[in-house]
Amino acid sequence: MQFDETALMARKDSSINRLWRLIMTGFCFTLFGVGGFLLSLIGFTGLRILQSNPVRRRQSARKAISISFRCFLWIMHRLGVLDYRIEGVEKLNQARGCLIVANHPTLIDYVLIASAMPQLDCLVKAELLTNPFLRGVVRSADYLVNSQAEILLPESQSRLDSGDNILIFPEGTRTQPGKPLVLQRGAANIAVRCRCDLYVLHVCCSQNTLSKHSKWYHIPPQKPLFTVELKQYIEIDTFIADKLGGEAIAARHLTRYLTQALAPESGALLGKK
Secondary structure, three states, rough: OOHHHHHHHHHHHHHHHHHHHHHHHHHHHHEEEHHHHHHHHHHHHHHHOOOOHHHHHHHHOOOOOOOOHHHHHHHHHOOOOOOOEOOOOHHHOOOOEEEEEOOOOOOHHHHHHHHOOOOOOEEEOHHHHHHHOOOOHHHHHOOEEOOOOHHHHHHHHHHHHOEEEEOOOOOOOOOOOOOOOOOOOHHHHHHHOOOOOEEEEEEEEOOOOOOOOOOOOOOOEEEEEEEEEEEEOOOOHHHHHHHHHHHHHHHHHHHHHHHHOOOOOOOOOOOOO
């Protein structure tokens, strides 16, 4: 009898906790949208007035975005929505002119990574430019847009040459749970043709939540733990040393290598520069 009462109380506590996380998740999604809109309307509008230098304006916008993401993650953690751990990513703030590639299992992968990197550039989807809550953020941060195919490579080269680090999710969309990674060649093409080294980040989540095709209200049974880890440093010369192979072959080989490096079961270790 005592065992039955204990089990019943445990299920009740679990149900209450899940309901709380559902309500707070909805609150956090609302906060994210409203926060992005207000940051664009007030913060970045003021920044355009006060800062005429486009480079400094972009740097200030990216720093503000990073601080906002750190605050957002802290709020979600304090409300019991999620836990998170970011390991080694801060080391990349010392890197210059590199591509940063990461797998993309959840909706908040960029939030997690950018929270630890105040000056991170990113290749984003063109549809964000029409999002009323985020388009001001994307424009103020001057992120690269994947629809600008004709200028993407030279613009990437220019930014990498100036010391920017560019984050790319080579899958192009969120990973489908239970299915193998399928990478596009965009990241590898940029790395090979711009002659830039790469860092590999691995993102994982202890629960299936915020993945592709899932809704915000699909709350997992337990509070999820999000982890971002710096896994590996890749010297691009390793893939372009054979000049006879050509850039297309080098990009193909690099894409195949990244597919293995970004896979959840990958045991790749952080290389030394």
